[in-house]
Amino acid sequence: MPLPQTTQLQVPSSLVFLTKVLSWFEQLYQSFIPQSVWIRCQLALAEGFTNAVRHAHKGRSEDLYIDLEVTVLEQQIEIRIWDFGEPFDLLDKIKDILKEMNDPSRNTEIKGGGRGLKLMYDIADYLSYEQGEDGRNCLLIIKNF
Numbered sequence: 184m185p186l187p188q189t190t191q192l193q194v195p196s197s198l199v200f201l202t203k204v205l206s207w208f209e210q211l212y213q214s215f216i217p218q219s220v221w222i223r224c225q226l227a228l229a230e231g232f233t234n235a236v237r238h239a240h241k242g243r244s245e246d247l248y249i250d251l252e253v254t255v256l257e258q259q260i261e262i263r264i265w266d267f268g269e270p271f272d273l274l275d276k277i278k279d280i281l282k283e284m285n286d287p288s289r290n291t292e293i294k295g296g297g298r299g300l301k302l303m304y305d306i307a308d309y310l311s312y313e314q315g316e317d318g319r320n321c322l323l324i325i326k327n328f
Contacts, residue, residue, distance in 0.1 A: 230299035239268025262324040273312035
């Protein structure tokens, strides 16, 4: 199959569809991608999707959809997850999480969530969350191999 290969999926904003998302992702695997990289990308996708459902779409209309896109390149995987949540500064949030985790006076457990963001940050070679012109936010996860 020629590269780059880009595939898209749209699913309702419900955790019930996480299995469908992961099944779809598994079908995109190419043998030249190291298995350890693929598994990390699968975990980042699951965390990103879960965060969109639980946080970005919390308290919003139940008929919202989440759009997903995966692009497989020769030495890179790009994952994009679009949501309709309130935009926020992802890097500032991650800095706060890291600061809280490294503060010896605090419990090492992250309060109010954040473990998924930290996990995605640790996995990705590039991570961003930006609002597009259409009003949706795009979480971009790039992993090189």
